[in-house]
Amino acid sequence: MSISTTKSTTENLPWIEKYRPESLDDVYGQTNVVETVRRFVTEGKLPHLLFYGPPGTGKTSTILALAKEIYGPKHYKNMILELNASDDRGIDVVRNQIKDFASTRQIFAQKSFKLIILDEADAMTSAAQNALRRIIEKYTKTTRFCILANYSHKLTPALLSRCTRFRFQPLPQDAIAKRMENVLAREHLKLTADAKTAVLKLSRGDMRKALNVLQASQATLKDPINDEVTEDIIYECVGSPKPKDLEYCLQTILKDDRITALETVRKLRTNTGLALIDLISGFIEILQEYELSEEVRSNILIKLSDVEYAISKGGNDKIQCGAVVSVIRSSFNV
Template sequence: MSDKEIGTEETFPVLPSKNKGKGKAIPTKHDKEHLPWVEKYRPHTLSDLISLEYITSTLDKFIKERQFPHLLFYGPPGTGKTSTILACAKRLFGKDWNSSVMELNASDERGIDMVREDIKGFASTRKLFSTGSEFKLVILDEADGLTNIAQNALRRIVEDYAKNVRFCFICNNVQRLNPALQSRCTRFRFRPLKQDQIRSRIEEIAMAENVNITEDGIQALLKLCGGDMRRVLNILQSCSSRDVIDETVIYNCTGYPHPKDMERIMNSLANDEFSIAYSKIKIFMENLSMSLNDIITEVVNYFKIHEFPLSGETMAYFFRNLRLIEHNLNTGGNNTTQLAALIGAYKNALKKADK
């Protein structure tokens, strides 16, 4: 079956409207107040999902006709993949859905033993009592983290126990999933949420939680989340104890470089000599608890907005160096050494542009 594009609207309940009885109320602070907001505002039924209508109707048709296939949900984090399959599970199995569902995260256990012992043991047994569906469901989150050996073993289990169990594979990077597994699934691609959709959720949840967030605070959240509703909720909850959540609070809470700080960093990179630029940026990082990885990300974003004073060839040179610096950081490289490499790469790119 060809890929179906899942809409970018995250699946959150509707707030109570002025017309009493219309829509589903988001829980107040007195309900489930100890839950993380990500769980507190997770949808529970297919009717709560507000993604594209033809997708929810397709899933609903699978369930009604008892023709539920193996599924593959893929796309960026925080776009509703887990919420969608959990809503399907509750529809399939009713209030005791937990007994018919195995949820596993491949980032915790990713080897052959997990497949042979946990998954095969669950898949090889039949349900004693029917709850509307004769099969059980295995939800394998972060499936792209499975080893190749585990994926090969899983392929046989998917084939051999199709009468007993259905699989839902969830991943961010579908290219890392075995093509043989992909071919056995109906694929749904999840895209990042659009900013207007995220904005409406921020406003609704802020109202429900009595959180005072300013317009520049909302803009900062929209910029930082990158279409990830989970990240929006986590940041918003982290900042919720403040009287007012503005742009500065958002950036301070996340430790992400503030746009004004990035302006100073970029000016120093462009205009100061190497040793002065190194000292200034190092002080910025120490005083403001900045991550060099975040600075690199913002350097790239900066050049998406501002005119880059380099040719295509020198841009390619600079970005290749950024990729190498980021790789070094992620594999244990020293922050101060990689900062020097960043400044040196930019200075060299400017020199190449002047020739």
């Protein structure tokens, strides 16, 4: 691993930037993509690329690392044009920028093409995407486009057919675990085993989320050299309900009378600042592990999704909380 920047310049950076992969070897958990794009480069046959997939899985990092590998760490910045498609810019501005970039010569250039990175392309209107297809064709001799997006279905078919597509999967837990160990060692940060498991679970394949949680958890320690980050700290940093609080809520709903259950849930929510929407997703996750008949399970899911919808539409919190308690109690015949 090569983290070449000096301590003083990296000290204040957020960890997601400090630990952004320097080379393709630092991109974890995307072996297929990395191997294939590397092969394209060594064979000198780089096509236009489309990287799509959920946030924090390494799309931007991979293309930047690839650019460094193609052009070298010194000159790569002159050879790439990064455009953020969701900036408030008309297609004319984009067209002009691309034209200017593609038509200037590079003194240091050893490669015959430059790279244009179009980030968040799925945020472009379809008119803008359609205008792009002519641009791509026009400049294919001197440039390669790399389009980055979260959802491929939001891109027009014309754009899709011009690119070789790569899907970035949510990162497997072992990839995040490996990177996490690496970062922890460099930062001299200690986590309990439970806390590590919680980070892996809560990040759901998103490395950016994992790194942000780790950095936030370090900031909570009074003595970062000796103190250990616990599971509770991790849940607090993410703002997610703790499993034991959820289980406690569920038990009171199932075992106590309605008034007591409501009061206990209300108290817990006030003390922990727990949002009702998180309570619902937490319950659903716990109930997945319960053995329930298909009928009971679908009943709970359908009714809880109604409550969730009502909350998103601005429904009254107290009424919706009562509804959650009732849905669970009635489904279990309490």
